[in-house]
Amino acid sequence: TSLRPRQERPALQKLLELLLPNLERKDPRQFFAWPVTDSIAPGYSSIITKPMDFSTMKQKIEDNQYRTLQEFTDDFVLMCNNAMTYNQPDTVYYKAAKRLLHTGLRTLTAEKVRPYVPTIS
Numbered sequence: 001t002s003l004r005p006r007q008e009r010p011a012l013q014k015l016l017e018l019l020l021p022n023l024e025r026k027d028p029r030q031f032f033a034w035p036v037t038d039s040i041a042p043g044y045s046s047i048i049t050k051p052m053d054f055s056t057m058k059q060k061i062e063d064n065q066y067r068t069l070q071e072f073t074d075d076f077v078l079m080c081n082n083a084m085t086y087n088q089p090d091t092v093y094y095k096a097a098k099r100l101l102h103t104g105l106r107t108l109t110a111e112k113v114r115p116y117v118p119t120i121s
């Protein structure tokens with residue numbers, strides 16, 4: 001529950017520290033490794049209101065900012081959807097995001113991952 005003090009969620013933090021590299025390996029060209037800058041993507045910060053990338057997700061894990069697996073999954077989906085919003089469908093970035101979204105969600109929703117998540121968040 002949200003009343004639970006932060007330090008009492010080691011199981012979730014350890015799970016996320018295991019899941020993140022698994023997801024990052026699905027992005028071998030590291031398109032999603034770092035925040036997208038306006039210099040590499042003109043107008044990006046005007047179009048994408050909630051940017052997200054793997055380095056930010058890693059920092060949020062270390063800062064204990066994820067209370068549930070769902071919050072972590074939501075950031076992953078946001079990151080992929082941002083790329084499919086800014087980039088046109090015929091670009092490498094859009095195609096990489098679409099593939100990453102589907103293969104990543106398969107990992108995050110796998111039966112073997114679910115038992116490690118406490119039923120109460």
Ligand SMILES: CC(=O)c1cc(-c2ccccn2)c2ncccn12
Pocket residue numbers: 030031032036040041082083086087093
């Ligand atoms: C994720 C994304 O939208 C993205 C990553 C990159 C990117 C990521 C690493 C190196 C070079 N480009 C990018 N470049 C242009 C337009 C969009 N992007």
